[in-house]
Every structure is written in C-alpha cells, then in structure tokens.
Amino acid sequence: MQKIKTKCLRALARFSRSGFARKGTLALAAVTVAVGDAMAASKGAAGFTKATQEVSSYQTPVSNLMKAIAAVIVLVGAFNVYFKMRAFV
Missing domain, CATH: 1.20.5 (Single alpha-helices involved in coiled-coils or other helix-helix interfaces)
Known part of the structure; x- marks a missing residue:
C-alpha cells in the first residue's frame, strides 16, 4: 500500500510540474471565468427586472x-x- 501511495504522489508531482498541467489549469480558469460572466450577464438583467416588478407590486x-x-x-x-x-x- 505504501508503494502505491508513493508512486501516486510521484506521478502527481511530475504531472503538476509539466507544462501541460499549467496550460490546462489556465485554460480551465479562463473557461470558468468566461462562463460565469456569461451566466451573470444573462440572468442579471432578468433578475433586476423581476425585482423591480415585485417591489412595484408592494x-x-x-x-x-x-x-x-x-x-x-x-x-x-x-x-x-x-x-x-x-x-x-
């Protein structure tokens, strides 16, 4: 069990030092931010409109x-x- 753990940790360390991991992490972060912005922009206007209508009804x-x-x-x-x-x- 200890050998498997050591091999997994070494493989993870090798992967995290690779250029592929860095580029993948940056790409994942960029996609996350872009999707978050797009979702916020589309639902934000509808949310404000709905809130305005609810406040006006009271x-x-x-x-x-x-x-x-x-x-x-x-x-x-x-x-x-x-x-x-x-x-x-």
Whole structure:
C-alpha cells in the first residue's frame, strides 16, 4: 500500500510540474471565468427586472398600511389632547 501511495504522489508531482498541467489549469480558469460572466450577464438583467416588478407590486398595499397607521396615531394624539384640555375646564 505504501508503494502505491508513493508512486501516486510521484506521478502527481511530475504531472503538476509539466507544462501541460499549467496550460490546462489556465485554460480551465479562463473557461470558468468566461462562463460565469456569461451566466451573470444573462440572468442579471432578468433578475433586476423581476425585482423591480415585485417591489412595484408592494407599493399600493404598503402605502395603504402606512396611511392606516398614521390615522391611528392621529386619533390617539387627538384623544390625548382632548382629555388634557378637559382636565383644565
């Protein structure tokens, strides 16, 4: 078992020092970067469009919720003022 391990390690060391391994590694890195860029470019625009549509669809419900919260705050404030004014009378 030790001999097989030693032979495999020597073969790996010989391969990693070869010009073929260096060129292959550079080619693999170049292909990976090119494919990644192409995929990001194609899906990026669609992602932004979808996100914009989703955010726009929430605009009306969120606006109505904010108006309802503001109305409750105004009513509570008005009652507080009314009750404080009645205390002075």
